[in-house]
Amino acid sequence: MIENxxxxxxxxxxxxxKFIAHVRKDDxxxxxxxxxxxxxEEVGKLAEQFAGELGGEFxxxxxxxxxxxxxRIPFQERIRIKSGFxxxxxxxxxxxxxxxxxxxAGAMLIHRSxxxxxxxxxxxxxxxxxxxxxxxxxxxxxxxxxxxxxxAKLELEQALEHLPPSFQKLPDSLQLLLPQFIAKNGLRFExxxxxxxxxxxxxxxxxxxxxxxxxxPQQTTLRGDYPSLDSLQIKLKQYMSKLHSTSSDNKxxxxxxxxYQQCVEAGQIKNSIFTLTVPTGGGKTLSxxxxxxxxxxxxxxxxxxxAIPFTTIIEQxxxxxxxxxxxxxxxxxxxxxxxxxxxxxxxxxSNLDQPLSEESSKNRLASENWDAPIIVTTNxxxxxxxxxxxxxxxxxxxxxxxxxxxxxxxxxxxxDFQKPITDMMRELSQNYGVTWxxxxxxxxxxxxxxxxxGHTIFEGLPTPHRIIFDxxxxxxxxxxxxxxxxxxxxxxxxxxxASNIVDESSQCVLAIVNTRNDANELYQQISTFNPDAILxxxxxxxxxxxxxxxxxxxxxxxxxxxxxxxxxxxxxxxxQLIEAGVDVDFPVVYRAMTGLDSxxxxxxxxNREGKLNGMGKVVVFQPxxxxxxxxxxxxxxxxxxxxxxxxxxxxSPTAINQYFALFNSKGDPDKHDIxxxxxxxxxxxxxxxxxxxxASEQFNLINNNGITVxxxxxxxxxxxxxxxxxxxxxxxxxxxxxxxxxxLKKLESKSHCRDEILPVDxxxxxxxxxxxxRWVYRKLQRYSVTIPKHVITNNTNMFILKAGLYIAKDxxxxxxxxCNYEPLTKDECVW
Numbered sequence: 001m002i003e004n005x006x007x008x009x010x011x012x013x014x015x016x017x018k019f020i021a022h023v024r025k026d027d028x029x030x031x032x033x034x035x036x037x038x039x040x041e042e043v044g045k046l047a048e049q050f051a052g053e054l055g056g057e058f059x060x061x062x063x064x065x066x067x068x069x070x071x072r073i074p075f076q077e078r079i080r081i082k083s084g085f086x087x088x089x090x091x092x093x094x095x096x097x098x099x100x101x102x103x104x105a106g107a108m109l110i111h112r113s114x115x116x117x118x119x120x121x122x123x124x125x126x127x128x129x130x131x132x133x134x135x136x137x138x139x140x141x142x143x144x145x146x147x148x149x150x151x152a153k154l155e156l157e158q159a160l161e162h163l164p165p166s167f168q169k170l171p172d173s174l175q176l177l178l179p180q181f182i183a184k185n186g187l188r189f190e191x192x193x194x195x196x197x198x199x200x201x202x203x204x205x206x207x208x209x210x211x212x213x214x215x216x217p218q219q220t221t222l223r224g225d226y227p228s229l230d231s232l233q234i235k236l237k238q239y240m241s242k243l244h245s246t247s248s249d250n251k252x253x254x255x256x257x258x259x260y261q262q263c264v265e266a267g268q269i270k271n272s273i274f275t276l277t278v279p280t281g282g283g284k285t286l287s288x289x290x291x292x293x294x295x296x297x298x299x300x301x302x303x304x305x306x307a308i309p310f311t312t313i314i315e316q317x318x319x320x321x322x323x324x325x326x327x328x329x330x331x332x333x334x335x336x337x338x339x340x341x342x343x344x345x346x347x348x349x350s351n352l353d354q355p356l357s358e359e360s361s362k363n364r365l366a367s368e369n370w371d372a373p374i375i376v377t378t379n380x381x382x383x384x385x386x387x388x389x390x391x392x393x394x395x396x397x398x399x400x401x402x403x404x405x406x407x408x409x410x411x412x413x414x415x416d417f418q419k420p421i422t423d424m425m426r427e428l429s430q431n432y433g434v435t436w437x438x439x440x441x442x443x444x445x446x447x448x449x450x451x452x453x454g455h456t457i458f459e460g461l462p463t464p465h466r467i468i469f470d471x472x473x474x475x476x477x478x479x480x481x482x483x484x485x486x487x488x489x490x491x492x493x494x495x496x497x498a499s500n501i502v503d504e505s506s507q508c509v510l511a512i513v514n515t516r517n518d519a520n521e522l523y524q525q526i527s528t529f530n531p532d533a534i535l536x537x538x539x540x541x542x543x544x545x546x547x548x549x550x551x552x553x554x555x556x557x558x559x560x561x562x563x564x565x566x567x568x569x570x571x572x573x574x575x576q577l578i579e580a581g582v583d584v585d586f587p588v589v590y591r592a593m594t595g596l597d598s599x600x601x602x603x604x605x606x607n608r609e610g611k612l613n614g615m616g617k618v619v620v621f622q623p624x625x626x627x628x629x630x631x632x633x634x635x636x637x638x639x640x641x642x643x644x645x646x647x648x649x650x651x652s653p654t655a656i657n658q659y660f661a662l663f664n665s666k667g668d669p670d671k672h673d674i675x676x677x678x679x680x681x682x683x684x685x686x687x688x689x690x691x692x693x694x695a696s697e698q699f700n701l702i703n704n705n706g707i708t709v710x711x712x713x714x715x716x717x718x719x720x721x722x723x724x725x726x727x728x729x730x731x732x733x734x735x736x737x738x739x740x741x742x743x744l745k746k747l748e749s750k751s752h753c754r755d756e757i758l759p760v761d762x763x764x765x766x767x768x769x770x771x772x773x774r775w776v777y778r779k780l781q782r783y784s785v786t787i788p789k790h791v792i793t794n795n796t797n798m799f800i801l802k803a804g805l806y807i808a809k810d811x812x813x814x815x816x817x818x819c820n821y822e823p824l825t826k827d828e829c830v831w
Contacts, residue, residue, distance in 0.1 A: 018033070018035070019036040019070065019162065020033055020035070020036060020076060020079050020085075021034040021036040021038075021067060021070060021211075021214075022034035022039070022079075022211060022214055022215055023079060023080075023083050023085045024083075024214070024215055031085055034211075034215075036067065036071065037164055039067060039211075040065070040066070040067055040167075041064065042206075042210045043063035043064070043067070043203070043206045043207050043210050044059075044060040044063030045063070046202075046205075046206035047060060047199075047203050047206040048060035048063070050201075050202040050205060050206060050398045051198070051199065051398065054185070054432065055195065055198075055199060058120070058121065058174065058177075058199060059199055061110070061170070061171070061174060062106075062121045062125055062202075063202075063203055064167065065106035065109060065110055066103070066106050066124075066125045066128050066203060067102060067106070067207075068102075068106045068109065068159050068163060068167060069101060069102030069105035069106060069155050070102045070159075071105075071158075071159040071161075071163050072102070072105070072155060072159045072161075072162070073158065073162075075102050101155060102155070103125060103126050103127070103128055103129055103130070104126060104149075104151070104155045104156065105152075105155045105156045105158075105159040106125040106126075107121070107122040107123075107125040107143075107147065107152075108147055108152055108156045109156060109160075109170075110122055110125065110170065111147055113175070115175055115178070117174060119686045119688045120192075120195075120196055121199075122143060123135075123143060123196050123200070124196065124199050124200040124203050125203070126143055126147075127200065127389070127391070127692075128200070128204055129391065131388075131390045131391055131692075131693065132196070132389040132394070132693065132696075133146070133389070133693055134690070134693045135683075135688070135691070136689055136691075137691065137693070137694065144685070144686075144689075185431050186430070186431060189679050189680040189681070189687075190423065190675070190678075190679050190680075191427050192680045192688055192690065193678040193679075193680070193690050193692065193695075194424065194427055194428070194432075196688075196690070197386075197388075197394055197397055197692075198397055198398060198432070200397075201394050201395055201397035201398040204391045204394055205369050205395045205396075205398060205399075208368070208369070209223075209369075223371065224371065226343070226344050226372055226373050227325075227344050227373065228373075229293055229297060229304070229373055230297055232325050232373060232374070233293040233294065235324055236286075236290060236293060236324055239324045240260060240286065240290070244257055250610065251477075251610060252281070252478070252480075252609060255477055255478060256282060256283035256287075259282055259283055259284075259287050259468070259474075260283065260286065260287045260290055262287075262467055262468060262469075263276065263287040263288065263290045263291035263294075263467055264290050264291065264294050266291055266295075266465065266467040267291045267292070267293070267294025267295035267297075267298060268294060268295075268298050269465055270299065271465040272429035272430070272434070272435050273425075273435070273436045273461055273464040274291070274436065274438070274465045274466075274467055275410075275437070275438045275443055275465070275466050275467065276439045276440075277466070277471045277474075277653060278439075278441060278468060278478075279441050279474070279475055279479075279600075279604070279651065280441045280600065280603065280604020280605075280608070281604055281609070282441075282474075282478055284439050284440075284441075285408070286320070288306075288408070288437055289321065291404075291406075291437060291467065292306075292404040292406055292437065299435070300402075301402055301403055301404050301433070301435065302399070302401075302402050302403055303370070303372065303373050303374065303375060303399065303403045303404075304373065304375070304403065304405075305370070305375045305377065305382065305403050305405045306374065306375065306377070306408065307377055307378065307379050307381075307382045307407050307408065308376070308379065308408045308409065308581070309378065309379045309408070309409045309412035309580065310378070310409075310412075310577070310580040314347060314376055314377070314378060316583075317376055317581070318345055318376040319724060321345045321376065325344050325345055325374065326343065343372075344372060344374055345372075345373075345374045346372040346376065347367070347377075348370070348376070348377040348378075348381055368392075368395060368396070369395050369396045369399055370396040370399040370400065371399055379407070379413070379701065380701045380702055382405070383701060384700070384701060385397060385400075386400070386428075387420065387674065387695060387696060387699040388696050388699075389693045389695075389696040400428070400432075400434065401428070401433055401434065402432070402434070403433075403434055404434075404435045404437065405434060405436050407436065407437065407438050408439050408440070408581070409440055409580070409581070410438035410439060410440045410443065410444060410446075411440050411443065411444040411597050411660070413444065413446070414701055415631065415664060415667040415669065416669070416670075417669075417671075417672070417674065417699070418446065418460075418664070418670075419457075419670035419674075419675055420670060420675050422458065422460045422461050423458070423459065425461060426459065426460075426461055426462065436461075438464065441600055441601070441604060442597040442600045442601070442660075443656065443657075444597075444660050444664075445657060445660040445664055446460050446461045447460045447462075447463070448460045449669065458670065472654065475651060475652050475653060476652075479615075479651070480606070480607040480608070480612075480615060480616055481603045481607055481615055481617065481618045481651075482615045482616070482618070483599070483618045483620060483650050483651070484617070484618065484620065485620050485643060485647065485650075486593065486620060486621050486622045490621075490622060491622045491623065491624050492621050492623060493623075493624045494518075494525045494623070494624075497522060497525070497590070497621060497623065498522060498525035498528070498529050499529060500590075500619070500621075501526060501571060502526060502530050502533070502569065502571070504617075506587045506588050507568075507569035507570065508558075508561050508566070508569070508570045508571075508586060508587055508588065509586065509587075509588045510571075510574065510578070510586040510588070510589045510606070511571065511573045511574070511590040512575070512578060512591045512602050512605075513573070513575060513592040513623070514575070514576065514594060514623075514627045514628065515628060516539045516540060518575075518592065518623065518625075519537060519539045519541075519573050519574065520537070520539075522573045523535065523537045523573045523815065526573065530569055530571075532568065532741060533568060533569035533570065534557060534568060534569065534570045534571070534743060535572075535573070536553070536554055536571070536573070537574075537814055537815045538550055538551070538572060538574035538575070538578060539574065539575040539577065539815075539816065540575060540577060540785060541785060541815060541817045542711075542785070542815070542816035542817075543711040543782065543783045543784060543785055543816070544782050544783075545713060545715070545718050545782040545783060546711070546715070546718075546816065548718070548727075549715055549717060549718050549727070549731075551582055551584075552724070552727055552731050553731050553743075553747060555728075556728065556731050556735055557570055557735070557743070558570075558584060558585055558586070562585070562611060566740060567740055568741055572584075572586075576594075578605060579601035579602055579604075579605070580601075582605070583608070585605070585606075585608040585609050585611070586607075587606070587607060587612055587616055587617065588606065588619070589602055589603065589605055589606040589616070589617070589618045589619070590618075590619045590620075591603075591618060591619070591620050591621070592620075592621060592622075592623050593620055593621065593622045593623070593627070593640075594627060594636055594639070595632075595635025595638060595639055595659070595663065596635075596638070596639045596642075596646070596656060596659040597635075597656065597659065597660070598635070599618070599620060599639070599650070600651050600656065602618065603616075603651060631667070634663065634666050634667070635663060638662050638663045638666065641662060642655070642658050642662060645658065646658065672698040674695050674698060674699055677694055677695035677698065678690055678691070678692070706786035706787055706788055707787060707788075707789055707792055707806060708784050708785070708786055708805070708806070709784065709785050709786070709787055709792075709799065709806045709807070709808050709817065710764065710780055710784055710805050710806065710807050710808065711760070711783050711784070711785055711816070711817060712758055712760055712761070712808060712809075712811050713751075713760065713783055713811055714751060714752075714753040714758050714760070715750055715751045717730045717731065717750060719759060731747070734746050734747055748813045748814070751813045760780070760783045763776050763779055763780055764780075764802055764803050764805070767804075767805075768802065768803045785808075785816065787817065792806060798810060798818065
């Protein structure tokens with residue numbers, strides 16, 4: 001049934017029938033109609049605005065035609081039946097809404113123009129709900145077969161019967177504009193997929209926003225209204241000035257200030273790719289942000305995207321930025337308690353678990369499309385979005401354009417994906433206004449790679465501008481450790497390693513190993529040698545919330561050590577996760593043999609602040625077992641191959657460069673054939689046959705062989721304290737009120753829940769009652785651990801299945817999930 005209206009316009013057909021895009025009830029129970037013609041027009045205008053000079057006219061066209069399939073009567077009936085609009089309650093219950101697609105009509109109509117543009121917009125319109133499709137795919141659904149299907153033809157025929165007059169004919173001018181656009185922007189077969197995905201992003205976000213404006217206007221009010229990057233730069237300068245004036249005048253702090261000044265100056269240079277190579281502990285986080293803000297101000301960039309390889313340090317960096325840029329909000333004496341414009345740092349990662357508030361709601365909305373001045377995210381979110389086909393991931397791409405992207409720990413770009421990633425980076429810098437800053441202590445080789453015959457393996461990145469002119473000299477100035485490598489052929493069992501660690505005169509040692517199983521072995525051996533020591537285990541067998549607590553505890557014990565107030569041995573055994581931006585400062589570090597880049601990161605946890613009277617000590621040892629097969633073993637062997645050449649200065653930029661050159665030569669920079677899948681080919685009636693969906697499925701930066709397990713972890717401090725400062729204060733209270741040998745016992749005593757049901761169990765129960773409680777999954781991230789599939793199989797009695805999730809039956813406060821990790825595989829190395 002279609003409602004008859006008395007007025008005749010573009011919004012209604014010759015019979016005066018009004019067509020609906022969406023419908024809802026207001027607070028008074030009155031029906032409100034989102035007019036279909038107006039929706040198509042507004043989406044077109046928004047998409048045009050988003051695309052700008054990168055194809056605004058084409059983006060507008062896809063917006064106008066994306067929903068014309070809703071002009072068919074079956075779809076209008078489906079909207080009314082599903083919503084109940086136009087029915088009394090009893091009649092509504094008797095009706096069933098059948099399937100009625102709507103994305104084929106616009107795609108077919110534009111594709112009939114028999115042009116390159118028709119294929120481009122067929123991709124975006126057909127995929128605006130289901131995601132960008134493959135053009136052809138013998139094994140599954142594809143766009144080519146959809147456009148030829150009888151169902152799609154019927155959909156278009158039914159839509160054309162009621163299409164408004166202004167939509168009946170496509171503008172001829174667009175066909176004439178496309179060749180000019182192609183020539184101007186240098187579109188090639190290898191790069192068409194980037195522009196199509198960009199247009200798709202403009203369409204998807206415009207569609208979401210216009211729909212949200214009608215369906216959830218209260219959410220629309222939370223969007224936007226951010227401070228300018230100019231004002232944020234002023235705040236950073238004020239913060240850095242205060243930090244400089246209050247910091248102790250020592251060599252390390254003077255070097256950090258000089259690095260900061262060089263970054264500000266480099267921000268004024270017109271270039272699109274920069275490197276910031278600074279040894280660990282050199283203040284890269286704040287200096288790189290200073291560069292980004294200065295560069296954005298000088299060259300009109302829209303936002304700063306700060307990408308970090310691991311979720312373990314995202315919250316840490318985001319809190320630093322919030323302290324600087326949102327400090328008025330945190331001031332309880334401020335007269336303005338809710339300045340929306342003060343929310344400007346958006347975290348986008350899986351571990352985010354904030355209390356319900358205006359800030360968390362605004363963060364959630366802005367993380368959908370990255371519409372904020374500063375985005376703190378993961379490399380996975382950034383790059384998998386740039387190669388995605390799903391609408392939810394692609395929606396943010398148009399807001400990545402014309403931004404400054406800081407890649408922290410750039411050496412963590414996976415070797416198997418270096419070619420497609422560097423190709424994407426190069427294209428975005430050349431034609432989409434993106435400036436890249438590769439920020440690391442161990443700069444990887446991402447330039448042109450050739451084989452033994454001089455043939456180019458992949459183009460890589462053009463020569464970047466180096467912010468630190470003399471990287472060798474800076475590394476020498478910031479040298480704070482001596483590294484001792486194992487003798488040739490020397491191997492230690494875990495008992496030998498533990499014995500050497502407890503014999504260290506400083507009795508304050510961090511030991512870093514390659515796997516969780518290794519960490520458990522060494523932890524048990526040290527506890528046997530010295531049961532009275534403060535001994536901490538840190539690995540991905542512990543939930544993120546648990547690890548956060550232990551890192552706070554570790555740092556506060558270290559404060560006691562550096563003050564000379566620690567009167568018992570202190571040892572930490574950790575997997576590689578502590579190398580990922582965790583700020584700890586030990587006088588001695590032991591590192592199981594690994595890649596030189598990881599050894600450098602481990603060294604950054606030793607004498608970090610340069611407080612020792614001399615050099616810190618880093619002991620690299622070879623365990624009985626080699627690192628797990630795959631990249632970890634290749635990294636270990638690569639270090640051995642160059643060891644004779646680098647012994648004298650293993651952390652120098654020259655040594656790191658030699659290491660990466662050899663390590664990269666051992667792998668395939670496009671192992672999953674992403675480049676070929678995304679290169680446009682001539683087949684099945686077009687020059688632009690691209691496999692968007694297949695490439696997206698292959699582009700996985702994280703090993704997906706693990707299974708998520710929920711941990712029954714509880715700790716009074718972590719559940720009662722809402723911010724990091726309070727958590728630190730509560731830990732310090734334990735240390736101040738008890739002798740050192742009781743610290744761990746007192747900390748462990750607060751892990752016993754006084755309630756009958758643990759908080760994590762309450763969340764699981766909510767899921768069992770109603771699977772629609774999707775928000776619960778985000779909160780459960782803080783209790784989750786990823787383990788190999790074979791561990792579940794070999795330990796079935798240690799887990800239960802509840803609400804579709806694996807729950808660990810036993811959880812140890814000191815070591816995390818209780819299970820047997822044997823047999824050892826490379827999949828165990830999940831950080």
